Amino acid sequence: MLTLPFDESVVMPETQMCRKFSRETEDLKHLKKPEGFPKQMLHQGKSIKRSSAEDTEKEEVEDDHEEDDENGLPRRRGLRKKKSIKMRMDRVKFRRQEANARERNRMHGLNDALDNLRKVVPCYSKTQKLSKIETLRLAKNYIWALSEILRIGKRPDLLTFVQNLCKGLSQPTTNLVAGCLQLNARSFLMGQAGETAHHARSPYSTFYPPYHSPELSTPPGHGTLENSKSMKPYNYCSAYESFYESTSPECSSPQFEGPLSPPPINYNGIFSLKQEDALDYGKNYNYGMHYCAVPPRGPLGQSSVFRLPTESHFPYDLHLRSQSLTMQDELNAVFHN
């Protein structure tokens, strides 16, 4: 979750840089040239190396009265030097502030890119963002899973696909992904028993990047996340290996060696190609979902490759509110038995 910018006045009370501005271009605009820098140093309580400017200052101050003019009177070099020293230090501070602003800007750019990445991985929620690391892991899994599909030229089932996506992800993220991809409990349980009821559905909706189209969102429905205690663990890797005939990048990595204790998966049982907002697990496990049909729109990322056929926008169960409630009842029955 990206936190909102907070008031920077605590850090730099007298500068124009303020975290109220969401982008550093604003900060940079408000940076003033050294003329009137605040006395307060930027380094808040940190032990820092003394700058070269400070070194120079000491040397030059010691040097103030070494030379006299032709009349034997001390020159007024001291004042001039002190002034130039002050200007130099102001300059240093200014450049530090500029560098800070650039760094913030850079990090914001990085975060923007990460946000864009969040939107194209198969799990997206405005209210509950994936963490940075989880976003990268999911993206990596997603790319790898898609690559495997291309390489093998074979349709994996939805269950396997979701399992692959969730490799190495934390349990909350796994829950989120599973919820977004609507791997419902029944399919999950059947999958464990070796059945493939989910094959009756086309799995390919999950292969399409879940483009987000707020303006086309259909009315939200409801879903419920069950407590993870009610779910059984599932061995991702064994299922993965059996399908892909190759080693999972996660399973083969040292990080995943050793006894696997895959996270129990919660499923909300409601399908969504894209979940806009509403995954608010922390509050009350009831959330609305926006189903986003995604017609071709805009040049970015809307290539025909990923365009869903009009008649197959929702190859899986698409449950609107009333339907989801029914589905939810079924799921509750499954979970609570």
Place this chain on the structure above:
DNA sequence: TAGGCCATCTGGTCCT
């Protein structure tokens, strides 16, 4: 309260 996540500051390094 501990731990996770995050934004920001900072100094160092490399490159242009």
Place this chain on the structure above:
DNA sequence: AGGACCAGATGGCCTA
């Protein structure tokens, strides 16, 4: 010289 990039440090916020 100045900017980009990086990693460490720090403190705030949130949640279990």
